[in-house]
Amino acid sequence: MKFWVHLQRFFSYLAVLTVFLLMSWPVWVDAHGYKLSDITVTHPWATPAHRSADGKGYLSLRNKGQKPDQLLSATAEVAARVELYSAIQDDNVLKIRPVDALEIPAGKTVRLKPGKSHLMLIGLKKPLEDGQHFPVVLQFQHAGTVTVDMFVQLNADESIY
Template sequence: MRLTQLSILLGATLLGAQALAHDFTVGDIHVNHPWSRALPPVAPTGAAYLVLENKGDRTDRLIGAASTIAGRVELHQHIHQDGLMKMQQIDSVEIAPGAQVEFKPGGHHLMLFGLQQPLVEGSSYPMTLSFEHAGEVEVEVMVTGEPAPASPNHDAHSHH
């Protein structure tokens, strides 16, 4: 009986560590901690954030994303224009060899339009990321409260 309890405890610990690690790899691209901020149930849009790292020796590009919880997912960035911060859609995000690109509030992000379900803290949802060279990878996006746990450069003034 004691061995069974120890096995259950060990299994739960390993599952918890795996959920916290929350990393995915496709080809030379490493996807670290995809997350979204929890939103009110009536919110029609949301955003996803993550860190992309290129461990290869050639440039790759994130060229698209899709999720079953949204009508569409677009790549976006914030830019300063005419003294204002504006959000704009972009076609791709380049990841140079050895480089990291952080998707964060106030910067690059994945915009979810036509949400099919609310983004509730503690839940998660699937998202497929498409790269020019590495191909596709399905990641699990964790929905967190404010602020996100793995985003030390978090911008609290974001309006997503």
Template sequence: MKKLILGALLALGATLALAHEYQAGNLLIGHPWTRATAPGATVGGVFLTLDNTAGEADKLLSAATPAAERAELHSMSMENGVMKMRQVPAIDVPAKTKQALAPGGLHIMLTGLKQPLKEGASFPLTLTFEHAGAVQVHVKVEALGASAPAGPKH
């Protein structure tokens, strides 16, 4: 019986650790992550998912972190075979849809990093939404060159 209870508790703990989700009003913020940076790098990108469960659209208006001098909302796109990155004033989160901030697309650009981002570390990031307000999340630092957040380790 003790093994069964211990196993259930360990499974619950693993599920909670993997969840890495936050709630802001009707928005579910899923797994905020970034890539580790090389020594001396001064920029990085933050990626996450925004799941709007409500019938009302929202907007991500800004981001801020003590890990960098600035956190800006950005988009990336291909134009005539050239990757273009631009700052955007807000990121729309339409009603009852998911909005992905991912490598090669919408993301939060960190400039003026105060120290290199090391794999396994995390740092706070405050996201401010038009309707849901401000919420603090913790950004997990994944491996240098990661294309997606790491899954569970066995």
């Protein structure tokens, strides 16, 4: 009988642990996120790059507001300039081109990721090495300006967006 009581306790601990892990997951995501007004910026990261190459930066932009916003510009000390590239599906052809601003529709999340929209870090002053991180200033039309920490890593797990 005592064994069953222990087994029951074990499973209730397991249940509590599972709930705790599930609850702490979004907290962990928030650990590398930034909130300003209605915009949430999550997990800014960049792929490693040689000085001679352009760096590519990615992040997730969520607009919880009722009105659309725009990412107007990005600047970084590590690069001479940062251009915004937008990926648009046009007649089954994915077109990625530089834009003046990245639209963030109301209530939507815009994910910048490899092969899609991204930040192009042009004229790197030093190579971007795995494990490093550097500040990037993001300017939004309505939400204002925020400095985010961009992590250099080989490949970010998609699930953390």
